[in-house]
Amino acid sequence: MSSPDLDDEFDEFFDEHFDNLFQDCLDDYGSDQQPTSSRRPRAFIDRGREEGHIRLWNDYFSENATYSQASFHRRFRMNKSLFIHILDALSNEVPYFQQRRDATGRLGLSVLQKCTSAIRILAYGCAADAVDEYLRLANNTAML
Known part of the structure; x- marks a missing residue:
């Protein structure tokens, strides 16, 4: 059986060596890191989000839409009124589906x-980049 004094000595020994080892690891890690000022800025790629939204609206949702109701139904596997109902519910209840500004202050993808991307992915069981024609989602989709 160990004595209280021996336990205290062990605790002190352990704490001292652990602290030294931890500090050595921090020092080693810190010396491996590049200073933040030498990092290259991220490249901006204009994915045409705004133009994609306008094209999507004009093709399917405007008064004089490019595609008919039948085309809409074939493409989305539901009628437009049901789609609008789902869109309203998602945008009001699920934060992901609300349009927000990104880190640069630009508006993100529209509701x-x-x-549209979520419903088409669910309707067809396809990958996110397969619905990229209007949506410009290929590199920034974290979907359901």
């Missing part, structure tokens, strides 16, 4: 773009 219409996000819902």
Whole structure:
């Protein structure tokens, strides 16, 4: 059986060596890191989000839409009124589907773009980049 004094000595020994080892690891890690000022800035790639939203709206949702109701139904596997109902519910209840500004202050994908991509992915069981024609989602989709 160990004595209280021996336990205290062990605790002190352990704490001292652990602290030294931890500090050595921090020092080693810190010396491996590049200073933040030498990092290259991220490249901006304009994915045409705004143009994608306008094209999507004009093709399917405007008064004089490019495609008919039948085309809409074939493409989305539901009628437009049901789609709009789902869009409203998602945008009001699920934060992901609300349009927000990104880190640069630009508006992100519209509610219409996000819902369209989610519904098409679910309807067809395809990958996110397969619905990229209007949505510009290929590199920034974290979907259901």
